[in-house]
Amino acid sequence: MQTLNRKIKKNVSLIFFGLWLSAYNTAWAESDMQLQEKALKARELTHQQSMNHTQHANQTDETQGFRGVFYGYLPCDEEDCDGLKMTLSLKQKDNYLLVTQPAKPSSREFYDKGKYTWDDKTHTLSLVSKKNGTSQRFTIKDAGTLIQLNSDGKPMPGDQDDYALQRSDTAKSRQVHIH
Known part of the structure; x- marks a missing residue:
């Protein structure tokens, strides 16, 4: 057992x-x-x-500081136009979206998409439309302000502040009052 x-x-x-x-x-x-x-x-x-990462470790994208959304109320040349509301969105991969709307009650918005380039020497931002290849230019006044230029790349007539687009994070208000 x-x-x-x-x-x-x-x-x-x-x-x-x-x-x-x-x-x-x-x-x-x-x-x-x-x-x-x-x-x-x-x-x-x-x-x-x-891999050797020292070459690109401290690189920064020069246009990074100017990406964002810019708003403004710009004058227009036409007699029956009180002005233009403009919104410019600078996106990644050098793409932009520009929305313009005549300052009239219930007026239609116009959209334009394309590519933008930044010229570091002249501090000029150029927009080239995908629709028709036309270009618009802006000069960069400071990190939060773009000033529209004419088709020749020269300042518009009159007070340059009338042609300014303010960056959304620096603008006090993006509302426009039409009188």
């Missing part, structure tokens, strides 16, 4: 040890996908460490 008890205890101990060992091994087992992800991350890390 003692021999039988010893055998049973030995077998029960082996069974519990086997169960514990199998449970322990499944907790440590990794799936193929997890192993592939680890290998990919290790390869990317090795590749990144071998």
Whole structure:
């Protein structure tokens, strides 16, 4: 009987040890996908460490400071026009959206999309329309103000502040009152 008890205890101990060992091994087992992800991350890390990042570590996009939305109320040449509400949105990848609306109750908005370029020497922003290839120019007075130029790239006649578009985060209000 003692021999039988010893055998049973030995077998029960082996069974519990086997169960514990199998449970322990499944907790440590990794799936193929997890192993592939680890290998990919290790390869990317090795590749990144071998690259020289000093050349572009401190580069900044010069137009980054002038991206954003600019609002203004500009005069117009036509007699029956009280002015133009203008919204210029400078977006990433040098894209822009220009919305103009005559300052009349319930008047239609006109949209123009295209590309913009920035000339660092002249501080000029040029918009080129996707529709018809026409261009408009603005000079950058400061980080929050654009001044519209004529088609020749020269200042408009009169007070230049009348042709100003204010950046939305620097403008006090974008509401326009028509009298």
